Amino acid sequence: MLRTQLYADPSGRFVHDVVLESCRKNGGKTALIDTSCNRRFTFAEYGSLVESLARGLISAGLIPGDVIAIFLPNSWEFAITYHAATLAGGIPTLLNPSYREREIRYQLENSGAVFLITDGPLLENVNLAGLPALRRVFTTRHEHPGCKDFATLLRPTSARFPEARQASEGTIAALPYSSGTTGLPKGVMLSHYNLVANVYQIVGPGASPLDASDTMLCFLPLYHIYGLTVALTLCLSVGLTLVLMPRFDVQKLCALLVSEGVTMMPVVPPAINALCQAAEAGIFPKNHKLRWIKSGAAPLAPELARRMTDLTGILVNQGYGMTEASPVTHVGYCTPPEMNRPASIGQPLALTECRIVDLERNDVTPGQQGELIMRGPQIMLGYWKDPQATAAVLRDGWYFSGDIVRCDAEGFYYVLDRSKEMIKYKGFPVAPAEVEALLLEHPAVRDCGVVAKPDAVAGEIPCAFVVLREGFTPSDTLDKQLRDFVADRLAHHKKPREIHFVEVVPRTPSGKILRRELRKTFA
Numbered sequence: 001m002l003r004t005q006l007y008a009d010p011s012g013r014f015v016h017d018v019v020l021e022s023c024r025k026n027g028g029k030t031a032l033i034d035t036s037c038n039r040r041f042t043f044a045e046y047g048s049l050v051e052s053l054a055r056g057l058i059s060a061g062l063i064p065g066d067v068i069a070i071f072l073p074n075s076w077e078f079a080i081t082y083h084a085a086t087l088a089g090g091i092p093t094l095l096n097p098s099y100r101e102r103e104i105r106y107q108l109e110n111s112g113a114v115f116l117i118t119d120g121p122l123l124e125n126v127n128l129a130g131l132p133a134l135r136r137v138f139t140t141r142h143e144h145p146g147c148k149d150f151a152t153l154l155r156p157t158s159a160r161f162p163e164a165r166q167a168s169e170g171t172i173a174a175l176p177y178s179s180g181t182t183g184l185p186k187g188v189m190l191s192h193y194n195l196v197a198n199v200y201q202i203v204g205p206g207a208s209p210l211d212a213s214d215t216m217l218c219f220l221p222l223y224h225i226y227g228l229t230v231a232l233t234l235c236l237s238v239g240l241t242l243v244l245m246p247r248f249d250v251q252k253l254c255a256l257l258v259s260e261g262v263t264m265m266p267v268v269p270p271a272i273n274a275l276c277q278a279a280e281a282g283i284f285p286k287n288h289k290l291r292w293i294k295s296g297a298a299p300l301a302p303e304l305a306r307r308m309t310d311l312t313g314i315l316v317n318q319g320y321g322m323t324e325a326s327p328v329t330h331v332g333y334c335t336p337p338e339m340n341r342p343a344s345i346g347q348p349l350a351l352t353e354c355r356i357v358d359l360e361r362n363d364v365t366p367g368q369q370g371e372l373i374m375r376g377p378q379i380m381l382g383y384w385k386d387p388q389a390t391a392a393v394l395r396d397g398w399y400f401s402g403d404i405v406r407c408d409a410e411g412f413y414y415v416l417d418r419s420k421e422m423i424k425y426k427g428f429p430v431a432p433a434e435v436e437a438l439l440l441e442h443p444a445v446r447d448c449g450v451v452a453k454p455d456a457v458a459g460e461i462p463c464a465f466v467v468l469r470e471g472f473t474p475s476d477t478l479d480k481q482l483r484d485f486v487a488d489r490l491a492h493h494k495k496p497r498e499i500h501f502v503e504v505v506p507r508t509p510s511g512k513i514l515r516r517e518l519r520k521t522f523a
Contacts, residue, residue: 002206002347002348002411003201003204003205003206003207003347003348003349003350004205004350005204005205005206005350006197006200006201006204006350006351007199007200007201007203007204007205007238008200009200010168010193010196010197010200010377011168011193012167012168013168013192013193013196014086014164014168014171014173014192014196015083015086015173015192015195015196015233016050016054016083016084016086016087018196018199018237019047019050019083019233019236019237020047020050020051020083020087022043022236022237022238022239023043023044023046023047023050023236024043024044024047025043025239026043026044026212026239027042027043027044028042028043028044029042029043029239029241030042030043030241031043031045031046031235031236031241031242032046032076032079032236032241032242032244033241033242033243033244033260034074034075034076034244035243035244035245035246035252035256036073036074036075036244036245036246037075037076037141039076041076043236043239046079046080046236049076049080049084049154050080050083050084050087051084051087051161052084052154052156053080053081053084053153053154054084054085054087054088054161055088055157055158055159055161056084056152056153056154056155056157056159057084057085057088057090057115057153058088058089058157058159058160058161058162059157059159060115060136060153061135061136062088062089062090062114062115063089063114064088064089064090064162064165065089065090065091065165066089066090066091066114066115067090067091067092067093067111067112067113067114067115067133067175068081068085068090068091068092068093068113068114068115068116068117069092069093069094069095069107069108069111069113069115069116069117069118070082070085070092070093070094070095070117070118070223071095071097071099071104071116071117071118071122072097072117072118072119072122072140072223073097073221073246073247074218074219074221074222074227074244074245074246074247075140075244075246076244077117077140077141077150078222078223079222079232079236079244081117082094082174082222082228082232083236086173086192087161088161088162089161089162089165090115091172091173091174091175092173092174092175093107093111093113093174093175093176093177093187094174094175094176094177094222094223094224094228095107095108095177095223096221096223096224096491097122097221097223098491098492098493099490099491100126100488100489100490100491101125101126101127101489102438102489102490103489103490103491104126104128105127105128105131106184106185107177107185107187108128108131108133108134109131109132109133110177110184110187110384110385111175111177111187111384112133113131113133113134114133114134114135114136115134115135115136115137115138116128116134116136116137116138117138117140117150118137118138118139118140118147119139119140119141119142119144120139120141120142120143120144120147121142123137123139123144123147136148138150138152138153167193168191168192168193168196169191169192169193170191170381171191171192172189172190172191172381173190173191173192173194173195174188174190174195174225174228175187175188175189175190175384176188176190176223176224176225176228176323178322178323178324178429184434184437185431185434186383186384186386186389187383187384187385187386188225188323188324188380188383188384189380189381189382189383189384190225190323190326190380190381191380191381193377194326194377194378194379194380194381195229195233195326195378196237197326197351197376197377197378198229198325198326198327198328198349198377198378199229199233199234199237199238201328201349201350201351201352201376201377201378202229202230202234202328202331202349203234203238204349204350205350206333207331207349207350208294208317208331209291209292209334209335210234210238210240210264211238211240212238212239212240213263214240214241214263214264215240215241215242215243215260215261215262215263215264216231216234216235216240216241216242216243216262216263216264216265216266217242217243217245217253217256217257217260217262217264217265218231218232218242218243218244218245218265218266219245219246219247219248219249219253219271220266220267220268220297222244224297224428225323225326225327226266226296226297226321226327227266229326229327229328230266230294230296230327230328231244231266241260243256243260243262248271248274250274250275250277250278250283251278251283253275254278254283254284254285255285257285257288257289257290258285258287258288261289262288262289262290263289263290263291264290264291264292264293264294265290265293265294266293266294266296267293267294267295267296268295268296268297268298268426268427269295269298269299269300269301269304269427269459270298270426270427270457270458270459271427272293272295272300272304272305272308272316273304273456273457275308275312276304276307276308276311279308279311279312280311284311284312288312288314290312290314291314291315291334292314292315292316292317292334293308293314293315293316293317294317294318294319294331295316295317295318295319295342296318296319296320296321296327296328296427297424297427297428298424298426298427298459298460299415299424299459300316300318300342300343302342302343305318305342305343306342315334315340316342317331317332317333317334317340317342317346318331318332318342318343318344318345318346319331319332319345319346320345320346320413320415322401323380324379324380324393324399325374325376325378325379325380325399326378326379326380327378328349328378329348329349329352329354329374329376329378330345330346330347330348330349330352330413331345331346331347331349332344332345332346332347333346333347341412343414344408344412344413344414345405345413345414345415346412346413347411347412347413348374348376348413349376349378351376351377352374352375352376352378353374353375353376354372354373354374354407354413355372355373355374355398356368356369356370356371356372356373356405356406356407357370357371357373358370358371366407366409367406367407367408367409368406369404369405369406369416370404370405370406371400371401371402371403371404371405372401372403372404372405372413373398373399373400373401374398374399374401375397375398375399379394379399380394380399382394403415404416421451421515423450423451423452423460423461423462424452424459424460425458425459425460425461425462425493425494426458426459426493427459428491428493430450430452430462430493430494432449432450432451432462432513432515434490434494435450435462435464435486435490435494435496436448436449436450436464436513438485438486438489438490439464439466439482439485439486439496442481442482442485443469444468444469444472444478444481444482445466445467445468445469445482446467446468446469447466447467447504447505448464448465448466448467448505449464449465449505449506449513449515449518450462450463450464450465450496451463451465451515451518451519452519453497453498453519453522454522455497461497461498462494462495462496462497463496463497463498463499463500463522464482464496464498464499464500465500465502465505465518465521466482466499466500466501466502467501467502467503467504467505468501474501479499479501482496482499483495483496483497483499500521505518506518
C-alpha cells in the first residue's frame with residue numbers, strides 16, 4: 001500500500017494563501033480554540049486577524065525578506081503571527097519560550113531578526129541591547145519597558161500586501177532552528193513549497209486518516225516544526241478544528257478530550273506514558289472520541305504503544321521525520337489492522353524517495369541496516385547562512401539523515417540507531433556540543449562529554465561526564481553548581497540530570513569524544 005498521490009498539487013502555493021483560502025471556504029466553522037485564554041475563533045475570524053496583522057506589520061516597517069522572531073508559548077497570537085508574517089513577506093523564525101538570554105540573543109542575532117513578537121514575562125532578566133538588526137519589539141498580553149503593544153498591530157490600516165518576489169519553491173516560509181550535534185543550532189530554511197507539500201503528503205490518500213470533520217488537540221509547542229506543520233498549518237489548511245494547549249497537562253487534557261470531542265492528537269512517547277498512567281489511575285475518560293494518536297519526535301517503544309491501546313482502545317501510529325524535512329517523511333497505518341505496526345516508523349509519504357546506504361554511500365542489500373537518505377518535496381532548502389553545513393547533509397540531491405535504519409520485505413522502516421548524537425529529552429532535542437561548550441566556561445571544568453541515558457519517563461536524559469581542573473574536588477555542592485550553571489543559561493530540557501566526575505573523557509586520536517564509551521557506564 002505504497003503512497004503515490006498527494007492531497008492536492010502544492011506547486012506555486014504559499015502557506016498563507018492556502019490557509020486564507022480555507023478560512024474563506026469554512027467561514028463560520030470553529031478553526032482555533034485557545035485554552036490558555038478560553039477564546040474561540042471561526043475560520044472567518046482567523047483569516048481576518050491574519051490579514052489585519054499582516055497589514056499592521058507592513059505599516060510598522062516590515063520589508064519583504066525581513067525576519068520576524070516569534071518568542072511565545074502556544075496561543076492564538078503565535079498562530080496568527082506566523083501566518084501574517086509570511087503574508088506580509090517576512091520570514092518567521094521560531095524561539096522556544098523556555099529559552100534563556102544566551103539562547104535568545106544567539107537566534108535573534110544569527111537570524112538577523114528585525115521584529116520580535118513576545119510577551120512581557122518572557123523578557124524578564126533578558127538584555128536585548130546591542131542586537132544590530134532588531135528594530136521593534138511587541139508584547140502580547142503583558143507590558144514590558146521599551147516594547148510596543150501587540151494590539152497596535154491589529155489596528156485598521158490601508159497597507160497593501162506585497163507581491164511574491166520569487167516562486168514558492170524558493171521563498172522561505174519558516175526558519176526554525178535545529179540543534180546540530182556540533183556547534184550551535186542552525187536555522188533550517190523551509191520554503192512555502194516544502195511546507196504545503198508536506199501537509200498535502202500527510203493528508204494524502206493512504207497516509208493519515210484526517211478530514212474536515214476531525215478535531216485535533218495540540219499541546220506540542222508550535223515553535224517546533226512538529227506542532228507547526230502537523231497541527232497548526234495542517235488543521236487550518238484542511239479545515240479541521242484545532243484545540244490549542246499552552247503545555248502538556250494530563251488532567252486538563254483528559255477534560256478537553258471530552259468537552260471538545262477531540263478525535264486525533266499528535267504526541268511524543270513520554271506523553272503516551274503519562275496517558276497510560278492516567279488510564280491506570282482511572283483519570284483517563286472512557287467516553288472520549290479519540291480514534292488515534294500520532295507518535296513522533298522520539299523513538300517509540302512497541303510495548304508502550306500496545307499498553308496505550310489495551311488501556312484506552314486508541315490506536316497508536318508512529319511517524320518519523322526531522323526539522324529538515326518539514327518534518328514528516330514516514331508514517332504508519334491505522335487501518336487495516338494488520339498494517340498497524342507501532343514498532344515501525346511506517347512507510348514513506350508520497351513522492352518521498354528513500355535509500356539505505358553504507359559508509360561508502362553504496363546501497364545495502366535488502367534487509368540490511370545502513371544510513372537513511374531521502375529526497376522529496378518536503379526537504380529543506382539548506383541551513384541559514386551556512387553553506388558548509390548544508391553541503392554536509394545535502395549531497396547530489398539527497399538528504400543524509402544520520403539515522404541508521406532497516407527496511408523489511410513489505411517496505412516498513414525501522415530506526416535502529418542514530419549516527420548523530422542528539423539526545424531526545426521528552427521529545428525535545430538536546431545537542432551535546434551546546435551543553436559541553438557551556439560547561440567548559442565554568443572555572444571548575446577542564447573537559448567534559450555529554451551523552452544520553454535511557455529513562456523510563458523522559459525517554460532519555462542528558463548526563464555530563466566532567467573532568468575537573470586542579471584545585472577542585474568532586475562534591476554534591478559542585479554537582480549542583482554545574483547543573484544550575486547550565487539551567488541558568490540554557491532551556492530547562494538541556495540541563496544535565498546527572499553529573500559524573502571522571503579522570504578523563506575518552507577521545508579519538510583526532511579529538512572527537514567517544515560517546516559510546518561514556519554510555520557504557522549506564523549498561
